[in-house]
Amino acid sequence: xxxxxxxxxxxxxxxxxxxAAHRDALLARRTGxxxxxxxxxxxxxxxxVDGLEQHRLPPSLSRYDCRNNRLAHLALxxxxxxxxxxxxxxxxxxxxxxxxxxTSTSGIEATEDAYRRRTxxxxxxxxxxxxxxxxxxxxxxxxRAVLRLSGPAFVISTAxxxxxxxxxxxxxxxxxGLADAAVVGGADSLCRMTLHGFQxxxxxxxxxxxxxxxxxxxxxxxxxAGFALLAREGTGLALLGAGASSDGHHxxxxxxxxxxxxxxxxxxLRSAGLQPGDIDWINLHGTGTKxxxxxxxxxxxxxxxxxxxxxxxxxxxxxxxxxCGVLEAALAAQCMESGFVAxxxxxxxxxxxxxAAVVTETVHQPVQRVVSNSFGFGGINCSLVLGAAR
Amino acid sequence: MNVPLRxxxxxxxxxxxxxxxxxxxxxxxxxxxxxxxxxxPPPAPPILSPTERRRTGPVVRLALAVAxxxxxxSGLPPAALQPVFxxxxxxxxxxxxxxxxLATAEAERVVSxxxxxxxxxxxxxxxxxxxxxxxxxxTCLGCHDDTWPAGLLAAMAELSAAGTPVLLCCYDxxxxxxxxxxxAVGAPFAVALVLAPERGGQLLELSxxxxxxxxxxxxxxxxxxxxARTNPAARSLPLLAAVxxxxxxxxxxxxxxxxxTLEFRP
Numbered sequence: 001x002x003x004x005x006x007x008x009x010x011x012x013x014x015x016x017x018x019x020a021a022h023r024d025a026l027l028a029r030r031t032g033x034x035x036x037x038x039x040x041x042x043x044x045x046x047x048x049v050d051g052l053e054q055h056r057l058p059p060s061l062s063r064y065d066c067r068n069n070r071l072a073h074l075a076l077x078x079x080x081x082x083x084x085x086x087x088x089x090x091x092x093x094x095x096x097x098x099x100x101x102x103t104s105t106s107g108i109e110a111t112e113d114a115y116r117r118r119t120x121x122x123x124x125x126x127x128x129x130x131x132x133x134x135x136x137x138x139x140x141x142x143x144r145a146v147l148r149l150s151g152p153a154f155v156i157s158t159a160x161x162x163x164x165x166x167x168x169x170x171x172x173x174x175x176x177g178l179a180d181a182a183v184v185g186g187a188d189s190l191c192r193m194t195l196h197g198f199q200x201x202x203x204x205x206x207x208x209x210x211x212x213x214x215x216x217x218x219x220x221x222x223x224x225a226g227f228a229l230l231a232r233e234g235t236g237l238a239l240l241g242a243g244a245s246s247d248g249h250h251x252x253x254x255x256x257x258x259x260x261x262x263x264x265x266x267x268x269l270r271s272a273g274l275q276p277g278d279i280d281w282i283n284l285h286g287t288g289t290k291x292x293x294x295x296x297x298x299x300x301x302x303x304x305x306x307x308x309x310x311x312x313x314x315x316x317x318x319x320x321x322x323x324c325g326v327l328e329a330a331l332a333a334q335c336m337e338s339g340f341v342a343x344x345x346x347x348x349x350x351x352x353x354x355x356a357a358v359v360t361e362t363v364h365q366p367v368q369r370v371v372s373n374s375f376g377f378g379g380i381n382c383s384l385v386l387g388a389a390r
Numbered sequence: 391m392n393v394p395l396r397x398x399x400x401x402x403x404x405x406x407x408x409x410x411x412x413x414x415x416x417x418x419x420x421x422x423x424x425x426x427x428x429x430x431p432p433p434a435p436p437i438l439s440p441t442e443r444r445r446t447g448p449v450v451r452l453a454l455a456v457a458x459x460x461x462x463x464s465g466l467p468p469a470a471l472q473p474v475f476x477x478x479x480x481x482x483x484x485x486x487x488x489x490x491x492l493a494t495a496e497a498e499r500v501v502s503x504x505x506x507x508x509x510x511x512x513x514x515x516x517x518x519x520x521x522x523x524x525x526x527x528x529t530c531l532g533c534h535d536d537t538w539p540a541g542l543l544a545a546m547a548e549l550s551a552a553g554t555p556v557l558l559c560c561y562d563x564x565x566x567x568x569x570x571x572x573x574a575v576g577a578p579f580a581v582a583l584v585l586a587p588e589r590g591g592q593l594l595e596l597s598x599x600x601x602x603x604x605x606x607x608x609x610x611x612x613x614x615x616x617x618a619r620t621n622p623a624a625r626s627l628p629l630l631a632a633v634x635x636x637x638x639x640x641x642x643x644x645x646x647x648x649x650x651t652l653e654f655r656p
Contacts, residue, residue, distance in 0.1 A: 094600075095600030095601055095648070096600075104510065104511070108485075108489075111489060111569070112489060112492055112493070115489050115490070115492070115493035115568075116493050118493075118568065122567070122568055123568050123571060124568045124569070124571065124572055128572055129572075130569065130572040130573040131534055131573070134573075135478070135532070135534050135573070136478075136480070136511060136531075136532035136533075136534075137478075137532050137533045137534040137536075138534075140533075141534070150600050150601065150646065150647045150648070151600055152540075152543055152598060152600070152645075152646070153533070153540075153646060154476075154531045154532065154533040154536075154537075154540040154541075154543075154544060155531060155532050155533065156529060156530065156531050157480070157510070157511030157512060157530055157531065157532060158511070158512045158515075158528070158529060158530050159510045159511075159512055165529055168527075168529070169529055169531070169544055169547070169548075171551070172544070172547035172548050172550070172551040173543070173544075173547050175547075175550070175551050176393075176395060176546070176547040176550040176551065177393045178543065178547060178598055192492050193488055193489075193492065193501070193506075193509070196492060196500055196501045196506075197488075197501050197503075197505075197506030197509070198506075199501075200500075200501045200502060200503045200505075200506055201503045201506060201507075243527075244527030245525055245526065245527050246473075246515075246516075246519040246524055246525050246526060246527060246528050247519070247525070248469075248519040248520050248522070248523055248524050248525050249520065250520070251445075251507040251508070251513070251516050251517070251520070252503070252506075252507040259525075260525060263525065264527075376510075376512070377507050377510050377512070377516065378507075378510060378512045378513060378515060378516025378519070378528075379516060379519060379520075380512060380515075380516075380527070380528055381527075382527075
């Protein structure tokens, strides 16, 4: 795969708005999680973004008003991202920039609210706008409207691999000649559906999640939005390769040996023209469940042995579901820029059965190439390779 | 500049009201038999084990019915096809049921685990991968009313990048009340194509223009036009009619601010 330049990037999560806030939190080893005050009946801890309830969208885009699009808007305003897209728009033309974003629940929180405000005959309130909120495409429709883009667009929804997969589908469009650049990324926001859903699967940790810990007890759900600008040309950070696979095993449990994850990581390396030893850090999917972390450890050990340090960043941000792919790519970019490995946060005792080189503290060292994993329900696996284009 | 993308269509399937599979539908879509809409629930997917089959509802069954038939008619092993699944609404009945439960139930556990993993947009694709034993990467997308052109574009771009035959499955099912008033979709409809690097017959060529409006299309039978207007996946009907009739065809599809132009050569 010819590398695609990542010429701009941004993220908003429980760690704050913009990349500097994320870098600072990683270095300070300071979690963004808090006890679940969004839906206390579910319990556990969450990664909540402050200020979303108060944030206002431009009046002309009021039909898109919902938690998910407000979160996306905060991210578009951070790190001068919208300005950099405007420059690309001037350079390539609005019709030559694609928009491919990932989300698992889009603006369904608005629908949850609308159901609670049903009128006497059971109808939803008349101001409820499905296409602007709950519909999957609402996220891309909104972002395209803000950025004034008119190239090809669609929204990817492959559960927790959504925004990682968005990089792959956007790269396909660019390589097929349908676009010269793409806004990729995604957003997922807190909503009762996912909180109750994961609770019903008994996957929510009562304490802040601690991936790779021997006593880990599940996930902490977070919300986030992140964007990256992919382009044919550019220097610096690049998408060097990508690999993906399906488990074809079970709808909500990973393959125990991580077979699909092995395929995704190997294909990512192959497409980047790299060997396992060329990678400086693996940002694990590392959700904090017993099953995921164990399966992923086996997969990582199968591909990399214990030669490459690996860790999960989800104890900082929570599991941001469809947004985790782009958020964790942004975290990887920060680690590359500042030269450190963000070892797992909150680990008291690493799982003694793990064979991969799990890191549990900050390690200052050059980080030039990163593999970032995202695995989703329905068994979709995606691994991205990020680094400086050679 | 947008270079046209090309593929051969190796397999095709359709499911809709009175369009129950390709064998029954081909003469109707070719204009040889009259079209008579009827309620047509898709069968439980034979490709799944009895346990998994039990967990599927009407939307997963709809998607898998066409995915299975298109894969079979392609002559390629189902596991060798890269899935591209496209749906505007996803699983409306499951999502609607969860929304009801969240709004009314006071008990702590209101969402069943099976319901929750069936609510993800990629549920149908997940069941397909399990049933077909397919370990190839899958992608699942939505684009509101433009889900069919978006799915075609994503599938052709995927084929162009990977060279591996692609199974494009595009399906849409009505949402339950009260959501249906906010998002109206007519009857359930699904289409699937197996697309492969061009090898002669059944050639599909796709061009994209970000600003050009689509060329007008010759109208089909009125009931079929109605279906195309009320179900995003049924915007595939003009292409299906051309494939069914084995006749060359060129038509435009509105896509976002511009259009796709499809050319079919039997």
